[in-house]
Amino acid sequence: xxxxxxxxxxxxxxxxxxxxxxxxxxxxxxxxxxxxxxxxxxxxxxxxxxxxxxxxxxxxxxxxxxxxxxxxxxxxxxxxxxxxxxxxxxxxxxxxxxxxxxxxxxxxxxxxxxxxxxxxxxxxxxxxxxxxxxxxxxxxxxxxxxxxxxxxxxxxxxxxxxxxxxxxxxxxxxxxxxxxxxxxxxxxxxxxxxxxxxxxxxxxxxxxxxxxxxxxxxxxxxxxxxxxxxxxxxxxxxxxxxxxxxxxxxxxxxxxxxxxxxxxxxxxxxxxxxxxxxxxxxxxxxxxxxxxxxxxxxxxxxxxxxxxxxxxxxxxxxxxxxxxxxxxxxxxxxxxxxxxxxxxxxxxxxxxxxxxxxxxxxxxxxxxxxxxxxxxxxxxxxxxxxxxxxxxxxxxxxxxxxxxxxxxxxxxxxxxxxxxxxxxxxxxxxxxxxxxxxxxxxxxxxxxxxxxxxxxxxxxxxxxxxxxxxxxxxxxxxxxxxxxxxxxxxxxxx
Numbered sequence: 175x176x177x178x179x180x181x182x183x184x185x186x187x188x189x190x191x192x193x194x195x196x197x198x199x200x201x202x203x204x205x206x207x208x209x210x211x212x213x214x215x216x217x218x219x220x221x222x223x224x225x226x227x228x229x230x231x232x233x234x235x236x237x238x239x240x241x242x243x244x245x246x247x248x249x250x251x252x253x254x255x256x257x258x259x260x261x262x263x264x265x266x267x268x269x270x271x272x273x274x275x276x277x278x279x280x281x282x283x284x285x286x287x288x289x290x291x292x293x294x295x296x297x298x299x300x301x302x303x304x305x306x307x308x309x310x311x312x313x314x315x316x317x318x319x320x321x322x323x324x325x326x327x328x329x330x331x332x333x334x335x336x337x338x339x340x341x342x343x344x345x346x347x348x349x350x351x352x353x354x355x356x357x358x359x360x361x362x363x364x365x366x367x368x369x370x371x372x373x374x375x376x377x378x379x380x381x382x383x384x385x386x387x388x389x390x391x392x393x394x395x396x397x398x399x400x401x402x403x404x405x406x407x408x409x410x411x412x413x414x415x416x417x418x419x420x421x422x423x424x425x426x427x428x429x430x431x432x433x434x435x436x437x438x439x440x441x442x443x444x445x446x447x448x449x450x451x452x453x454x455x456x457x458x459x460x461x462x463x464x465x466x467x468x469x470x471x472x473x474x475x476x477x478x479x480x481x482x483x484x485x486x487x488x489x490x491x492x493x494x495x496x497x498x499x500x501x502x503x504x505x506x507x508x509x510x511x512x513x514x515x516x517x518x519x520x521x522x523x524x525x526x527x528x529x530x531x532x533x534x535x536x537x538x539x540x541x542x543x544x545x546x547x548x549x550x551x552x553x554x555x556x557x558x559x560x561x562x563x564x565x566x567x568x569x570x571x572x573x574x575x576x577x578x579x580x581x582x583x584x585x586x587x588x589x590x591x592x593x594x595x596x597x598x599x600x601x602x603x604x605x606x607x608x609x610x611x612x613x614x615x616x617x618x619x620x621x622x623x624x625x626x627x628x629x630x631x632x633x634x635x636x637x638x639x640x641x642x643x644x645x646x647x648x649x650x651x652x653x654x655x656x657x658x659x660x661x662x663x664x665x666x667x668x
Contacts, residue, residue, distance in 0.1 A: 206514030254649035441473030490534030
């Protein structure tokens, strides 16, 4: 199909007439009363047809100045001080919580904000939407989506999860007998959404049954076995047909326990039962080598990931993937916030949700340029190397045997992501030595102690034992974890 014919087809579908940004228009063709080309149309163009928009201002950011000693294995103080904006007086090993923005991406967002305020109507009416399309197309390609029409930018994973769950409830829960299956260590807000949208009685939690009790780590086999066991229980309670069109929610990397879930294997199990699969990929972008088409082929229907975590963009950007057009026009027919583009296709429906700060989304090209310069595979390898060294440091200092990792890790090694791990505290603090049950109050008390010592890292209470969840990004160094180890040993819980 030629560009003109494809163009006319989209115009007919949206019921609008095309006009250019130059002013030779015959009426509005974008969403609402925005001037310029229709974002849905731009997002649907092939790579050969698409022309990226230029920056409407002269940038002062010179990325080549970052290109010195970029990836020393084991972290670099230069990266922390020059490439990020973190306070050097803090031992910051909690990137997995709310991220930490790249300096160059934050500067690009600031440039956009300054351009916006010089003439706000020019920015919103004529420049914003085409630039959002550009960011979406770049990020779509980065996560391995075959077509940008399968993706849309949204503010955060929470927004996307709300949209999917609300749409699922409208589509299935009111007229059919369906259930939502979610793992017990899923993110707390996602559990809340599931119960609110789909009803308490229709939400089933998968309780992980480990082959052996703590300190033995959770394995892939434990997870698969527990899911199959839960599905059997549901069928016995609610009938064999109950799982058809029911929803399985998976974390790609769990927030609380830092496990990399075998989502392809679990999605295949779900598809054998006729279920839909939604993945909370908050920790996926850059942390994992994402391939959306491969995941979709294995049964994943929806995947949502944040850009502010490991990708380190300014906060306010996530990307949602859904390849199936029928699901786009049913479950994703109504965003969490309804605005001008509700009837104009997936991208238009979601991308504009009211007047707010969109400059995080406009900083995506700069963040992506930075990571492409670093090399995403090199980044993941560096983070993995730092993580492995950190685990050995803590296990040797706390458990006196760096080789017996099964005694100190919550997850089996094959279930670690490249950037996070849950490490059991020394026996006298974890509760294992006295065979006592620890609580979240114990975890908070220790975490507050670490904070007073300028160490930012979360303490987790899992199965009645205390763990530390360490994060490893390119700026972290082995010395960070040596300091953590030493300060922990100074703590007394009396």
